[in-house]
Amino acid sequence: MTFRVVGNDGLPLDAHLDIEGDEIIFHSRGGIRGRTGARNLDYGPGLRLLLQRVRASGCSLSGVWLDSDDVRLIDLDRRQILQGPELTSEPNEQFRIMSNRMQLFGRPPGAPYGGSRVKKVRLRIANPNDNISLEVKLALEWVPSDAPRRRRVATVDLKYVTAEHVWNAVQHLIEYPHELLPNDVSEFNAIINSNVRLPPRSIVSLAVSEALGLKVGTYDVPCDTEMLCHKILKDAGFTILQRGDSVPSEPIPISDDDRVWVEGGQALLVHLQRERAAGLSRAKKQSFVRLHGALRCENCGLDPVAIFGPEVGHACIEVHHSRTRIREMAEGHRTMLSDLQCLCANCHRIVHARLRRELS
Ligand SMILES: [Zn+2]
Ligand SMILES: [Zn+2]
Numbered sequence: 001m002t003f004r005v006v007g008n009d010g011l012p013l014d015a016h017l018d019i020e021g022d023e024i025i026f027h028s029r030g031g032i033r034g035r036t037g038a039r040n041l042d043y044g045p046g047l048r049l050l051l052q053r054v055r056a057s058g059c060s061l062s063g064v065w066l067d068s069d070d071v072r073l074i075d076l077d078r079r080q081i082l083q084g085p086e087l088t089s090e091p092n093e094q095f096r097i098m099s100n101r102m103q104l105f106g107r108p109p110g111a112p113y114g115g116s117r118v119k120k121v122r123l124r125i126a127n128p129n130d131n132i133s134l135e136v137k138l139a140l141e142w143v144p145s146d147a148p149r150r151r152r153v154a155t156v157d158l159k160y161v162t163a164e165h166v167w168n169a170v171q172h173l174i175e176y177p178h179e180l181l182p183n184d185v186s187e188f189n190a191i192i193n194s195n196v197r198l199p200p201r202s203i204v205s206l207a208v209s210e211a212l213g214l215k216v217g218t219y220d221v222p223c224d225t226e227m228l229c230h231k232i233l234k235d236a237g238f239t240i241l242q243r244g245d246s247v248p249s250e251p252i253p254i255s256d257d258d259r260v261w262v263e264g265g266q267a268l269l270v271h272l273q274r275e276r277a278a279g280l281s282r283a284k285k286q287s288f289v290r291l292h293g294a295l296r297c298e299n300c301g302l303d304p305v306a307i308f309g310p311e312v313g314h315a316c317i318e319v320h321h322s323r324t325r326i327r328e329m330a331e332g333h334r335t336m337l338s339d340l341q342c343l344c345a346n347c348h349r350i351v352h353a354r355l356r357r358e359l360s
Contacts, residue, residue: 003140005046012141014039015046019134020183022125025067026050029118043118047098050123050138051091057137060126061087064098066105067122069178073196076243079105081121153208153219158228160211161204163236164290167283167337169206170238173198181205181220188230191239191247192278200229200240207232237279271355274321274335281319284340297344299351304344318348 005015016039018025026047031038040046054061064082071079081101082094089097103115127134135142170192173180180202189197205221208214221229230240241247274280289295295317296303304313322341343351 002143003135004143005042005049006139006141007045007049013042013046013049015042015050016040016143017050017140019140020185022127022134024050024123024125024134026121026123028068028116028120040118047121048091048095051094053138054123054125055091058128059134059137060128061094061123062126063087063124064094065122066102067120069120069180071105072177072180073174073198075197081105151219153205153212153221155222155225155228157208157212158204158221158225158232161207161232162211162286163279163282164284164286164337165207165211166203166233166236166238167279168210169203170198170279171335172206173202179206186226187243188226188240189243190233191241194247197241200233201226204229204232235282237282239278271321275319275340277335280335280340284319284337285314285317285342287337288342295342297347298341299343299347302344302347316345317342318345319343320348320351322351 002016002018005013005017007013016027018027027040027043029040029043031041033041051061061082063080064087065076066079066081081098086094086097098121099117102119102121103117105115105119107115125134127137134140170190174192174196180199184199184202186199186201188200190200190203191197201221201223204225205219208221209219233240239247285295294303294305295314297317302316304316307313308316320341320343321335321339
């Protein structure tokens with residue numbers, strides 16, 4: 001629920017926040033006063049007042065984190081902006097530290113200026129006497145929401161979600177992290193790559209929207225289906241880990257030829273990593289079957305199921321990154337399923353051998 005801070009004179013400030021359990025999500029400031037779209041213009045006075053009220057009410061802070069959309073993929077402990085003894089310092093000092101850290105976070109190394117001091121932050125509050133709710137203690141005023149409510153997706157609908165839907169949802173969320181479900185703070189994350197983790201329900205909620213042809217962003221996957229969401233993501237080739245767990249670094253299995261190739265240059269390693277990205281191969285093969293009716297090698301036409309049978313035949317088809325020229329593949333380039341080819345293992349070896357010759 002959304003609230004706003006009320007000033008000591010009893011008048012509401014333009015300083016909005018959400019309360020989720022024992023956490024306060026203080027909204028960012030944006031736009032210019034007097035123009036449309038301006039929001040949370042009393043950010044500074046509102047946040048200062050909130051910190052003072054937390055202290056005066058006998059509550060205390062147990063952590064403050066940056067919570068902007070663009071940092072929600074980063075682990076909590078890397079975006080903490082108030083911790084340890086700072087949590088018991090004077091409210092004005094807390095405000096100063098938080099403002100500085102917000103500004104520095106995300107500023108390019110060496111850049112002398114820049115960075116916003118008015119970002120969205122998440123404050124965890126210890127409320128010792130919780131017979132009285134936080135909004136009462138902190139003198140907050142409820143703001144009725146005019147946003148349409150999200151509709152819940154039924155559990156049975158989840159069975160229509162394929163690896164291809166999951167892949168598309170993941171790519172979409174990497175590009176538009178503000179479309180993560182609000183309040184999706186699972187203990188678990190799907191590992192996308194060494195830098196990116198995403199909460200399972202957000203991925204599945206988007207995937208199910210695509211699977212059922214629903215409008216994106218209006219459907220919610222209920223919390224009690226969390227385990228089912230994990231299964232859907234694992235079946236699509238992703239690893240699920242608990243929030244703080246570090247990602248086991250699995251070396252990419254490569255052939256002897258490819259090893260020589262990889263030693264020759266970083267771009268080639270990027271090619272292999274990209275082809276072996278979590279979830280990619282299953283998504284591409286499913287998409288190929290959906291479009292063509294069966295799996296086959298796009299180079300020599302080999303039909304693996306006819307030769308090796310339906311149980312294991314698909315194992316000899318690999319996914320090759322064909323569309324983008326390797327030299328142009330910069331870090332962060334987004335892989336589309338249409339950039340990929342299904343090749344039998346033999347043809348894939350040969351294609352790589354040709355690429356090696358071209359590049360050496
Ligand atoms: Zn082939
Ligand atoms: Zn390849």
